[in-house]
Ligand SMILES: Nc1ncnc2c1ncn2[C@@H]1O[C@H](COP(=O)(O)OP(=O)(O)OP(=O)(O)O)[C@@H](O)[C@H]1O
């Protein structure tokens with residue numbers, strides 16, 4: 001089983017809390033050695049799905065395998081081979097940085113722990129602070145400690161829940177270098193994020209809304225799938241124009257983009273016609289390539305509409 | 312359940328827990344201060360040696376010998392004659408029940424005549440032993456007082472009576488508290504009470520703390536088996552239990568002169584099992600409670616019957632049958648029998664075997680319940 005090409009292979013995964021359905025019908029097939037980005041608005045069910053994958057929540061529906069082990073009955077086997085980084089820092093505040101790493105290492109049954117921990121602390125640049133309590137770390141440093149801890153046991157699968165939230169740009173770059181390194185060693189990564197630039201660095205993107213998987217694929221796939229078109233408008237009095245545009249049914253999204261207005265919609269002829277009708281003297285319409293963000297906003301609006309029609 | 316338990320994982324949890332325990336200064340101090348505080352409080356209460364206790368005297372004859380006994384009682388300082396008992400025509404039972412007197416002495420008619428005949432006449436001392444600390448000294452002194460008074464009287468023509476010991480059959484009736492608990496009884500019992508309270512509470516908190524602080528998600532994501540977590544979490548606290556035991560036993564023997572007649576190893580076996588049983592119970596509570604506050608409430612919910620029904624507060628045989636049944640379930644009940652047996656009566660391992668077995672059974676059941684209830688997921 002474990003020689004399957006998929007690190008994660010689940011179908012119809014779903015979770016209810018009481019009578020509230022939080023995740024439903026999630027199918028995921030994640031090939032080994034890839035990095036997948038997990039995106040979706042707040043409360044869409046990303047954390048819940050990740051928890052089900054590593055055995056922290058019992059799925060209400062669905063079945064499947066992680067690293068060849070059954071997600072319903074073999075969660076211990078999965079945990080032995082998976083590093084899970086929680087969204088909220090969940091290491092022990094009253095243990096020192098070093099003690100936290102040692103604890104995780106012991107529970108994973110690692111060998112020659114002191115020197116291993118030394119190496120990690122050195123790499124993290126935390127060697128001189130190793131005897132401080134974890135509580136004394138800043139938010140970004142806590143994230144970096146957590147990442148170091150979950151990768152320590154060289155897991156085959158990494159599940160990272162917003163690993164770079166609150167992390168500065170330099171540390172984010174370091175993080176992505178690290179991920180690149182790990183995947184080239186054969187590790188598979190599923191990470192949730194709200195950053196578009198991070199989504200674009202992933203091999204594939206999975207987009208979740210209201211607990212449903214709305215889109216999956218590469219950045220280009222998703223943009224193509226949503227059929228979104230975008231224009232930039234330059235000129236004066238853009239504020240008035242933005243207000244008018246927001247009321248138009250053809251317009252999915254209007255946002256400021258530097259000194260220009262960024263407008264998107266799925267019906268290209270209607271959108272262009274509307275823009276030409278509303279633009280005044282001195283305002284220029286420029287063709288612009290659609291961005292992932294436009295696609296997501298369109299997806300969210302689509303999902304919202306579906307939801308309303310459904311109810 | 313798989314049995315490939317890892318000592319590395321257990322020791323990992325043990326070390327983590329030990330460090331956290333040490334850093335939590337307040338709890339740590341409490342664990343060591345509570346036994347000392349309870350000992351001092353209980354100890355002083357026990358150690359007071361009340362004197363001048365009101366005593367009703369029913370003399371059914373007035374002879375030099377009976378007068379001598381009464382004056383001997385007065386001289387000892389323990390007793391003080393409650394006037395007017397006979398005049399008011401109140402029985403000793405009424406006076407004792409109303410708490411007007413602590414003792415009632417009855418010297419029957421014909422006492423002196425039978426004494427001189429060597430017939431071993433009866434002397435009856437009824438005691439309100441509901442507060443044994445108050446009455447036990449006086450009761451213990453009574454026979455000595457009587458003997459001394461008689462020796463004083465048996466001179467000259469009566470000296471032939473000197474040779475006979477036990478000239479009088481002193482009959483002491485301890486009312487309300489047939490076991491007559493003394494400090495010998497209470498201080499060893501205190502060991503059980505202290506261990507119950509602190510062990511149960513500390514483990515109950517240990518697990519719910521992970522939940523409340525949000526570290527549970529991390530702990531559950533690590534590949535530790537429930538049994539490993541339980542053992543790793545229980546062991547550090549058993550060390551505390553051992554330290555507490557040493558403190559209490561040291562004080563019991565050093566300050567309160569409680570004798571230790573049995574074998575230390577028998578007691579050690581009892582203490583070890585008792586601590587583990589309580590820790591297992593605490594761990595079970597922590598799988599039920601969602602917050603540290605709830606864990607605390609569960610602990611007290613258990614602690615109250617433990618104190619009341621175990622024979623610590625009230626003599627076990629004095630309780631109604633249903634209460635005795637409940638009491639038999641509590642580990643403290645069995646532990647009290649062990650610790651009192653070993654220290655006071657010199658019980659052997661074979662004597663306390665049923666009690667040890669009962670504690671082991673309790674521990675095993677708690678262990679199983681804890682494992683069944685242990686949350687493996689965040690649901
Ligand atoms: N234990 C729980 N009991 C009840 N509802 C829950 C529970 N955990 C999560 N939910 C609900 O499930 C939904 C999805 O939550 P989840 O944390 O998976 O979202 P998310 O996509 O990770 O959001 P975010 O981007 O804010 O982290 C939310 O509406 C949340 O309120």
Ligand SMILES: [Mg+2]
Pocket residue numbers: 046047048087161
């Ligand atoms: Mg989340």
